[in-house]
């Protein structure tokens with residue numbers, strides 16, 4: 580009895596962890612508002628955006644929420660108008676900067692211009708806290724980045740290594 584019961588709990592637990600996550604992701608991607616969590620370990624040794632890579636549709640809204648009790652974070656795009664960075668958003672897209680979000684504060688932006696958007700956390704760019712959004716376009720849309728566009732400062736090496744690859748985002752739609 581005891582053994583059977585444990586087996587049942589275990590197998591249903593596995594089934595949930597194996598099936599619920601993709602279903603939740605799919606539901607999240609279909610929503611009008613898609614959540615991105617800002618997090619970190621106690622002491623701030625590791626910090627992150629989750630998911631770090633997303634493929635969304637024009638008109639969908641992204642909402643960043645700081646779930647890190649011990650740190651402030653920002654979601655700031657790479658653009659010459661913001662801290663003199665190199666432009667890593669589509670040519671005619673509007674740059675955004677959330678400003679510092681205290682724990683449990685949120686910031687939202689609605690994206691309409693297709694293309695690739697790279698962003699970072701102002702105090703944690705050098706810890707590799709970056710993310711990449713792709714707004715899907717039609718078959719003529721080019722998703723290729725043009726590093727150096729606008730002539731501003733490029734991301735540091737650790738940030739460049741931390742962006743999820745464009746091909747992976749296009750294939751997986753969501754990258755943890």
Ligand SMILES: [Cu+2]
Pocket residue numbers: 626650651652653700701702703708
């Ligand atoms: Cu941060």
